Amino acid sequence: xxxxxxxxxxxxxxxxxxxxxxxxxxxxxxxxxxxxxxxxxxxxxxxxxxxxxxxxxxxxxxxxxxxxxxxxxxxxxxxxxxxxxxxxxxxxxxxxxxxxxxxxxxxxxxxxxxxxxxxxxxxxxxxxxxxxxxxxxxxxxxxxxxxxxxxxxxxxxxxxxxxxxxxxxxxxxxxxxxxxxxxxxxxxxxxxxxxxxxxxxxxxxxxxxxxxxxxxxxxxxxxxxxxxxxxxxxxxxxxxxxxxxxxxxxxxxxxxxxxxxxxxxxxxxxxxxxxxxxxxxxxxxxxx
Numbered sequence: 114x115x116x117x118x119x120x121x122x123x124x125x126x127x128x129x130x131x132x133x134x135x136x137x138x139x140x141x142x143x144x145x146x147x148x149x150x151x152x153x154x155x156x157x158x159x160x161x162x163x164x165x166x167x168x169x170x171x172x173x174x175x176x177x178x179x180x181x182x183x184x185x186x187x188x189x190x191x192x193x194x195x196x197x198x199x200x201x202x203x204x205x206x207x208x209x210x211x212x213x214x215x216x217x218x219x220x221x222x223x224x225x226x227x228x229x230x231x232x233x234x235x236x237x238x239x240x241x242x243x244x245x246x247x248x249x250x251x252x253x254x255x256x257x258x259x260x261x262x263x264x265x266x267x268x269x270x271x272x273x274x275x276x277x278x279x280x281x282x283x284x285x286x287x288x289x290x291x292x293x294x295x296x297x298x299x300x301x302x303x304x305x306x307x308x309x310x311x312x313x314x315x316x317x318x319x320x321x322x323x324x325x326x327x328x329x330x331x332x333x334x335x336x337x338x339x340x341x342x343x344x345x346x347x348x349x350x351x352x353x354x355x356x357x358x359x360x361x362x363x364x365x366x367x368x369x370x371x372x373x374x375x376x377x378x379x380x381x382x383x384x385x386x387x388x389x390x391x392x393x394x395x396x397x398x399x400x401x
Contacts, residue, residue: 132248145301157298164299169307172199174343174370182212185358186386194268202280203307206250207273213259222330229315239316310342318348326353344368354389362391
């Protein structure tokens with residue numbers, strides 16, 4: 114159970130006029146992503162790949178999703194905060210906003226009130242809800258109702274209010290170190306790729322793929338999405354076991370985030386790790 118019964122709260126998401134600030138920022142980033150292709154270098158490519166792993170892999174998959182939203186495992190506070198900082202580098206909002214949105218999604222998945230269900234249209238599920246939905250990225254007070262556990266921490270409140278500052282600081286650093294090419298690859302192309310990868314979890318994995326579990330929603334396991342989202346594409350498995358840190362439940366369901374958590378557990382950093390099995394049993398795995 115989450116800290117509050119979200120089904121008793123009204124959804125903050127509904128169709129609005131276009132969010133022009135969000136739209137303009139995304140348009141600039143997409144233009145920069147295209148421009149990056151004309152400034153290729155192996156150095157810029159390596160930086161983009163590393164930052165993608167750091168921001169989307171550690172920040173979103175390990176951090177915002179499996180740790181902060183579902184608390185499927187525990188780590189020391191410093192690492193908890195570090196994962197949140199990495200998550201902010203994706204430009205997907207601060208931890209309170211992201212966690213609140215995802216908890217609402219699970220409570221109302223593919224039902225009225227779901228922020229991004231393909232039942233409202235594939236385009237809406239992918240990015241329409243960002244462009245035209247009610248913008249609450251900086252509405253920390255409202256979103257804290259859905260994530261009261263995070264709202265107790267000053268760090269999370271600050272990061273939610275100023276979620277864009279880590280990315281701006283990183284952009285300045287990359288420009289200083291490598292000029293425009295490093296900026297285009299490490300920020301524009303990397304952020305755009307990460308956004309669409311995450312948005313595919315909302316759209317593609319609720320429309321295409323296989324279903325191991327008969328969940329009440331339309332979630333699917335989509336192997337090719339899992340490959341570049343660090344295991345998040347095993348979405349039907351996840352909806353069947355939301356508090357499981359393990360999404361890929363068989364040997365052929367590659368889940369890099371689960372492998373990382375197992376390494377952290379072996380090192381004694383991660384504890385209270387919740388892991389589901391294909392037979393629908395959820396067990397707590399003790400630290401090694």
